Amino acid sequence: MSAGSNLRSEDQFLCSICLDLFTDPVSTPCGHNFCKTCINQHWDSTSSCQCPICKKLLETRPLMEVNTFIKEMVAQFRHEAQQKARSSSEQQAARPGEVPCDFCSGPRLKALKSCLVCLASYCQTHLEPHLTSSRLKRHQLVDPVENLEDRMCLKHDQPLQLFCQTDQTCVCSLCPVLDHKAHEFVLLREEYEGKKAELRNTEAEVQQMIQERRLKIQDLRESVKISEDAADREKAEGLQVFSDLMDSVERNKKRFMKEIEDKQKTIKKQAEGFIKHLEQEISELMKRSSEVKQLSRSEDHLHLLQSCRNLKAAPPTKNWTEVRVHPPSYEGTVMRAVVQLEQNLMEKMKELFELELKRVQKFEVDLTLDPKTANPYLILSEDGKQVHCGDVRKRLPVYQERFSYIYQERFSYSVSVFGTQSFSSGRFYFEVQVKGKTHWTLGVARESINRKRSLTASPQNGFWTVRLRNGNEYKALAGPSVHLSLQSGPEKVGVFVDYEEGLVSFYDVDAAALIYSFTGCCFSQQLYPIFSPHDNDKGDNSAPLIICPVSQMFPLKLHE
Structure with a gap:
């Protein structure tokens, strides 16, 4: 089995109680595996003997023996994992801005974890004892952090392990005795959990406020969209109304112009009829004038007298003295057009008021x-x-x-x-x-x-x-x-x-x-x-x- 395949199946070597690699693995009658110490402590704390995984109840507590096969597999897995970690960490020297390992003697490799108990940072190789030693496994490991000396009490040179609730500051184990007498203290982890819970609540409140504001933004945008749609409808209706009004004005203007033009055409047609009649009379009279003028110039007495008897009678003519073309009366034409326009506007206004009232x-x-x-x-x-x-x-x-x-x-x-x-x-x-x-x-x-x-x-x-x-x-x-x-x-x-x-x-x-x-x-x-x-x-x-x-x-x- 290669190291790669072992790493891919790491979960099968983890104890379901301590969630760490098996230490002295044992097997229950139901076929599940645990650390010997973990399963014994579990059964010691309960009144019944039950498998933590499948919940199968055992009538008698079995005598647990170390499963050597699994133990050897775990040892092999740990060895191969360490070898792979060492080979990969050789290429991971700490770069500027990264936390270096405090125990590397040559080039200082990039630290993978920092120990808040040891106040030191470790690469993969030097971290191994904290992963395998029962005593060191209890230490608190965190992602690499710099300036671990800041976690030491400046006055007593002891790790900061307590929190003074009176002064709201981190202190070491000597501070309550020497400098913070009668103050209220809790473990750093306890205060940490409390503050973390407060921060989670604060985060939840902030997220709620963010969500409320996002919903408000959405609501405002929807309101703007509704307003824009309403404005578009109102503009369309308003433009239609004004278009109708302009059409009404245009129709009334055309009707007004047509009335004036029709009257003018009537007068013009009447005058043209009179003129045509007058021109016909003038033509007839000019013919007679020419005949009379020619006859009057004759010096033959007999011819003149005989011609006068044969001269045609004067053509009938009309007495044009009283004939006139009377200009049409335009009084009231504009007023009637405006009144008609007003009536049209009033009808349109009534439609608009009906619409507004309905709304x-x-x-x-x-x-x-x-x-x-x-x-x-x-x-x-x-x-x-x-x-x-x-x-x-x-x-x-x-x-x-x-x-x-x-x-x-x-x-x-x-x-x-x-x-x-x-x-x-x-x-x-x-x-x-x-x-x-x-x-x-x-x-x-x-x-x-x-x-x-x-x-x-x-x-x-x-x-x-x-x-x-x-x-x-x-x-x-x-x-x-x-x-x-x-x-x-x-x-x-x-x-x-x-x-x-x-x-x-x-x-x-x-x-x-x-x-x-x-x-x-x-x-x-x-x-x-x-x-x-x-x-x-x-x-x-x-x-x-x-x-x-x-x-x-x-x-x-x-x-x-």
Whole structure:
């Protein structure tokens, strides 16, 4: 058997208990091999006699004898391995930066291991005693390290074998007696294992943080991709809209130009007809003029008189005195073209608003009114979806939560109520029926607004609302208020909020028209939907505000 084949089958010479080459190998009745000392110590520590490999239970503990064949095979394997190691190590002299063997007398070979007990580094040849000697095999071998003298106590010239937990430093066996009295000590290996466990935990935490950040990067990239896709779709839709608008403008321009040109062609054709008729008359008259002129030059009395009798009658002519070509009237032509263009644009705008409304309706939230914030004059339905103003101030229970930040007070001055849900991120949408009312206010407000006294509703005071007064006066309470000119009063109002974008928009749901948008808002607190049906106004404003479910009533006319 060659050394190469022996090296390839090294595992068959290892004891499964000490994981080292067999020392005095013995065989169990079940056919497995162990070091004699290892198997005896194993059986000494257990109450039963069982094979460590196959777990076969032996009725009696056998008397173990050294297997000479295996022992000789192990000796041969060790010898050949050493020979091969020596032959290969001859070519492995330590190079700059590598740890040399401390025991080579000639060229110092590259060290394979360092012993933390002997404080020395060994090449393969000089490492042999640490691999074969039972006493030296207990020493701790590590990969080659330099400056082993740094592992000696500078004060006592002893190996650093202990760790002072009080001073968090490595010490020798004399330090606890001489310099570190009453301190807490552990073996270097014990502290090493503890620190290693801490480092493993730290590494696990770091890896977890790395993984979380990689996932966050992936999430951000996916968000960017989604945003890019949405931007591409929006650009495509926008370009299509503007293309349609440009086509509409071009069609109206061509229609306008054609109307002008058609009128001009009509006038030109009429004038050309008159001119042709006049030219025909001129031709006939010129012939007669030539005949008359020629006859008038005759000096023969008889011939002239006879010729005059035979002279043709004057050709019939038209009285052209009142004949005129009247330029066409172009007044209103441009205006009619612009009106037609406006109608086309309005149709396109309606399509766009229908599309926008359909999109924001996807963010519908199921709202209910919060009785804990309602003004005492307000009457809420049992399902929390309707509110109107009564004529009598109710005695209401005192809620424990009103002492908290959110429920600091119910509305005592403004005839208003909050929704129970609040929002501090994302987008949300809800619809409110305002049919039959002459006064109302709708929108969102900051949670911290003072509900005990009168406040001017404006973004500066934490309100983003739209209101109706006297049945036809619509205003956006933007501070200062913005008068809104609506073609018809909405019967159902949609409210859309994009917290991150700082956007609050109001829609006439039935007309699919935008009422008003607050843009560039800076939200820093939770937002609550706010509803104010206002006073009963002797029954004229008795209709309730009703939170309605969204009904998808508009077909999608543009590509989403």
